[in-house]
Amino acid sequence: MLNKPRTMFSKAIDMVDVWLIPVTFAALCVLVMAQFATSIPAVRQRVDQMEGRFVVYSSASAFSASAKRTAYIQLYLAPQSAQGLNIQVMENGHQVGTLSQGSVRVPVHNGSKLELIAHGLTQTVHITVDHNNPALLRPAPGRTVVLSPQQQQAALPNARFIP
Incomplete structure (x- = not known):
């Protein structure tokens, strides 16, 4: 049973197994870095502006804006x-x-x-x-x-x- 000839399907599965874990790990790292970057208020504001979404300001920036009114x-x-x-x-x-x-x-x-x-x-x-x-x-x-x-x-x- 150990010397069974490898089929095209088993070679494809082996190829997926070799690349699946590194690609999944890389995608997870990119996701975590993007989440961390958008937790920074200046980056989040810029992303929201680029996406055309409502821009959220922190309460500190809202207070400083009201101080200038x-x-x-x-x-x-x-x-x-x-x-x-x-x-x-x-x-x-x-x-x-x-x-x-x-x-x-x-x-x-x-x-x-x-x-x-x-x-x-x-x-x-x-x-x-x-x-x-x-x-x-x-x-x-x-x-x-x-x-x-x-x-x-x-x-x-x-x-x-x-x-």
């Missing part, structure tokens, strides 16, 4: 008789506008602190926030701050964007 809010003064008053709008300690004409448009950045400072106020005034930027969470549209002769300084909540 800018939005504009509109501040309105009420009552109308309060026009002409000197009410300064400060962002992080720097003056960005004066609320003397009834309204002012102010830029805000993520984390910006907006303060309203009145000088020589003789009546109570209401200052209302408005904006149409859906990414800006705070200050919310409709937020109202009250200044009076007793309280001539007020602050809005720090600006915050959707991450």
